Amino acid sequence: MSPHSPSDPDASHEAPDHRDERHELDLGQFLPYRLNSLADRISQALSRIYGERFGITIAEWRVLAWLSHREELTAKQIGEHTRMDKAKVSRAIQSLEGRTLIRRTQSSQDQRVHYLHLTREGEEMLGELIPQAHAWEAELVTTLSTGEYRDLLNTMGKLERQLARLEG
Template sequence: MDSNDIGELRLEGFLPYRLSNIAERISQALSLIYAEQFDLTIAQWRILAWLQQERTLSAKRICELTAMDKARVSRAVNQLVERNLIQRQRDDEDQRTLWLSLAPSGRDLLKEVVPRALDWEADIVATLSATEYRDLLRLLSKVEKGLARLDSPTVSTAPGTD
């Protein structure tokens, strides 16, 4: 870094900005596929995708996995239940817990949506080689681990504590 640049923030080189910008652009562009063609919001899509992957989840766990707030998840879950795309089942041992899973119509919908989303992703990363794509995912995992370390209550971020 040039000494004249010390203390100057250049957004095109600031990782949090770049990742946020890319994530928002990707999410908005991808949402056109499932919003216009399948009448799904971003929140609904994320919930369906996680339920497809994990089979059964609580709303609390969905909040953790998607980084969406409780109100947004609750609203999306209610809408998906109303559309009969997911189903709720009360936990036998803890009546406060509701387990969410895909309804048959939700699985059918995902059979249409997922291939389109995967094709769209392939178009985005078409400029990368297979090795570059694997490296990108590996590097993003490392950044996520660094973020998790910073989020940990045992890690001090005070100056001079490293």
């Protein structure tokens, strides 16, 4: 048995009183569920900034964010980085190009690939968006100590690596 005693669904048989608190804890201590609903809530809250203020989707934001640190990326590379499937990436790119936030230039070596870059317009939007995203994140983590924040990222890194091990 793991030392972490994740929620035990049969536990309710042992102590029928306090059922209310205990069942709250049950799913509430099942890591996949907790993690998923936390991430979901954060995503939704943040996408209010992307969506309402800037009119872009999460997929579009991810494409833009990656383009902000790298000059030339292809759709495929963005798909690898963001773990979005290529159809989703393709549609995000189409939409961003339609709004002239990014531009595409065909590679001369390989006619199939297109390098993507931010336009001036796209850079300007990111120049506004990114600080707001960071400000929001800062507000979210404001109740954590520096150590807690570092430990969180650290632990998440461990889980990611273990996940890769389980997957691979």
